[in-house]
Amino acid sequence: MTAVLAGIPAAFTPATINFGALLPILVVFSAAVIGVLVEAFVPRQSRFTVQVSLTVAALLGAMLALAAVASKNHVATAGMPSVDTGLVKGAVVIDGPALFLQATVLIFALLAVFTFGERFGGVGADAFTPMAAAVPGSVRETEAVRGGALTAEVFPLFLFSVGGMMLFPASGDLLTMFVALEVLSLPLYIMCGLARRRRLLSQEAALKYFLLGAFSSAFFLFGVALLYGYAGSVYLADISAAIAQPDSALTGLLVPGILLVAIGLLFKVGAAPFHMWTPDVYQGAPTPVTGFMAAATKAAAFGAILRFLYVGVDLAVWDWRPVLMIISALTMVVGAVLSVTQTDIKRLLAYSSIAHAGFILVGVTALSKAGLSGTLFYVLAYGLTTIAAFAIVNLVRSGGSEATHLSQWAGLGKRHPWTAGIFAFLLLAFAGIPLTSGFTAKFAVFAPALANDTSGSTLLVLIGLLSSAVTVFVYARIIVLMYFTDASDDDVAVIEPSPWTTATIAVGSVLTLTLGVAPAAVLDVVERASQFIR
């Protein structure tokens, strides 16, 4: 008994918390909590406006806090000072990559919230069902619609998710990482099930995402347990130290632990063979949610992967790199090849996102500063393009609902030259054609891998380039449909978006072009950000 108590300090010492470093996350979480109160107390007719304004204000505030306060506080925080060294072992680590990814997530969130709030002249957000609790097609649902119900609770959910995403890449220990993972995931599960149209598909997607997500969380937790057994601590810094001085009795726990944690993280980015949920969820979820999820979840999850692999278990690189390379190759091939046969634009973009996850993993496997900055650049570039692309998918309608079948996109270029032109440009960016951000990003992840100069990484890059060639075929096929084919279905039209959605599309496309033509400034930023605090 006394032996156990010996570890407990005589007096209670509060954890050291640097509130300045945490300010952006705190702003987002408090706004989310206020949003819940708004749901309870603000009358229905003004609820939508209040929620959207609150969300936008919170995101802007968080950006401001990030730029003004947090960026000057590069610390590991929210933890106890070490007895020996006096250094804080932080549950949250605010360093270059964390700040960059938080800013990235905030930018994505701001762009996404404009598409979330798109009403197309209706009462509530167009993409979301007025009453999620009602059985689809039931009398209750009809009554709710007639009564002017709306799902404004999407916005607090969204903010919780954003908060989780900001915490995820900044987690200094595996338990915080797990909590962040759940905080970002749970609201996403709900939001996936809230589509206004094709509600059964949407609910199926939500359930699938939830079940598989819970499954992967279990893997993650089991891995954390094994690593705790190995290192005697969940802090990444301690795990790293334990690998440096291996204890032969427990080494058997290390590799399974790393792999199980990695499975939990790779599930979130949709890497093969943990990608099965992606097409169904991307297709079923409301399109703005899909765009947000594809961009921001990927950014946050790659941040967590980078921190786990580069800070926690970098010394065990020879154990995990071969596995990660195989997963990366598999992801690229699966994503590219399966996207060829898709007939639904959202499923197609889902498979393309799988392929892109594979490309990003190529950068991760490099385990170098260049690999880190390349990965950071890629998630930013890919996310901007993705949000704009899904915002456009949301506009192409047939009889009120989205025209997601590819055949419905035929001849779009002739009738809506601007929309089709921008979409074609975004597709070229996905394909990685020079002078778009996609090319710069691919270069940024492939070059460090080649610089590693092992035959394995050369092979990986070659597989990546061949997969790119396959994906080019896929994207070119859509361009063929839009431009070189005559329309089959005349009631497909692009509906007039609000200025907000237009702004999202414009910002996404302009940045896609800028990062392709003049990426030097942003590359400079990621290069300076590419330094983890250990």
Added chain:
Amino acid sequence: MNQFPWLTVIGLIPLLGAVVLWAVPGIGSRAKEIALGASVVTLLVAVAAALQFNTGGTEKFQLVEQHPWIPQFGVSYALGVDGIALSLILMSVILVPICLLAAWRDLPEEQQGRERHYFALMLVLETFMIGVFAATDVFLFYVFFEAMLIPVYFLIGQFGGPRRQYAAMKFLLFSLAGGLIMLAAVIALYVQGPGGADGFLLTKLAGLQMTESTERLLFLGFFIAFAVKAPMVPVHTWLPDAAAESRPATATLLVGVLDKVGTYGMIRFCLELFPGASRWATPVVIALALVSIVYGALLAIGQKDLMRLIAFTSISHFGFIVLGIFALTTTSWAGSSLYMVNHGFSTAALFLFAGMLMRRNGGSKMIDSYGGWQRVVPGLAGVWLIAGLSCIALPGLGSFVSEFLVLMGTFQRYQVVAVVATTGIILAALYILLMYKRTMTGPKPEGLDHVRDLSPREKWVAAPLIALFLVLGFFPKPVLDLVNPAVKTIFSSIKVTDPGPMAGTVEGSTK
């Protein structure tokens, strides 16, 4: 040192024209005039730039510009030309206005709204063509190399013939597959090089010390992309489809200029950067070049479709150019460089005149739907014959000099090869004269009384091309003066000398 950014300006003018066409509303009816104006201005500025070029200069590149572009990747915005690049740029900027003029009535009345896209895409293509020949940074070259595909893809896919979707897709996939392999080589080359913020500059990458296997792999990465582009047998299959389905003006730019990037790249990258590996690959490349010459010519003889026929003649001619490059003598290089220019003009003439014929025959590309047309359109028949004769390298017309130089240079090193290659000339006479016979001779066809001979606009298309044939045929000295110093510089940098004069015992010679 020349401070004025000539090459950037030449490249920007057409781009500006394209932006005006797209951005200014209500300009659609004037699209053709604006596009032609932009391309003519480009031509004038390019001529002015060429006058600044000092053929006796000792620097490797002239008219150089260099600015950091993406220093993190080691990429600079670096332009500059030597004689070979400048001659190709001049060829391109001469061809574009001619093509625009020839494309004047390509779109039917009801599609006037799309006209500005058509002409704007051509102008964008011109910008990329200039950039690709002027880039002296490997990364920048790659960017232009790939970006060039997009306007062509749309030009074929949106404005082409009935199987345009298939042709556009095939073109894109072949080129991109080659290009992506090249991308791997581009990155790996940088890793081999000195690195740094301007590590992609050609001057920094020449003469690197690499292991033999690395050099060979890198060579292959570049060579495959260029072979697809050039196009050489066996990766040529996209060209006949793409050429047959595109409009004559597009086909001209595609075959006359774009494909030159392949042969130009072989000179600039394969041989200059990887001389050792090039020597290792020479037997295979020369064999493939010979196959291209003979096989392309044989297939050309068998074609029923005019456009495909011209495409196959080009495959044969590209065989000659590649042969000259890999024969690696100063004579054959001068020949190949000159051939690149001449081939551009003679192919342009064939495609554009074929387009004029096709318009008069309801758009039919089938050779057997013609016959006796020299009685219907005697003027057009005349220029058609001259274009054909230029294509088969009749003495006095441009291609003769270049073909002769290639064969002579090749003979200095590989006698048997040169002898085999000459069969290409005989086969060329066969395909061109057979085509002329089938289209032009015979009894006058019925019911074509309304068909007019060359219009003034078409005469303006034909006149400069024929003038160029004659000038380059009788007086190729200006181009050779431009090219020869560049060839010498490259040869001394890769340490190659011409084989000495041959002794009496020439194997395989019948003399």
